Amino acid sequence: MPYVYAVTEAAAPIPAPPRYALARGDLAAVVADHDAPEPTAEALLAHEAVVEELMEDGPLLPMRFGSVSADVVALLAERGDELRAALERVRGAIELGVRMGAPDRPAASGTEYLMRRVAVERVHEPLAELARAAVPGTRAPHVGAYLVARADVGRFRTRVAELGDDLVCTGPWPPYSFAG
């Protein structure tokens, strides 16, 4: 069963071997004939390197790590409208993550929890205004994920720095948080 890296447009350049594209209409899946790797740190980084390389060729929707499909062409057919709309949304954009420098552990008290929530919301809203789409973080040190047009990345990073010197901006990532 092919291992699936990403959904792209059929018009995208042919991926570097051993990857190849399976097309259905204007959509394509970039796959390779290997099993899902054991989820080691090396395998995760290797997967990421492939997806980041593909991202330079045009809009893509990254698959979740470990995705294999016996019939990925059927997936492209069944979910074509949804996938096409998501590709349009991410075209020309990348994902950035923003985290607070706070320790990545549960809040020690109710007061700390609330203070973190307030701090996160104060940062999330102005950043969301600069993004094409935004998803708030689910845990307190994570402020959120932001889909940012490539042309706006510099402005976005500047705004992150303005909002607090304890904030860390990670990425650019493939649009993992905006693929669904």
Next chain:
Amino acid sequence: MSSSAPVQRDMALVDLLDRLLAGGVVIHGDITLAVADVDLVYLSLRAVLASVESLGCPTSTR
């Protein structure tokens, strides 16, 4: 910025894990990594990253 580069890199790795294991397009029914497996991977890799961070390994920033 340079003094915080190791911490930034580790935060980037944690962010990457979050994305690879919980984001992206999901193929219903065909996926091989069961949710329970993913959670275990996530926890074990997070533990590795936490120990790297506490050692303060010099690493390049992303």
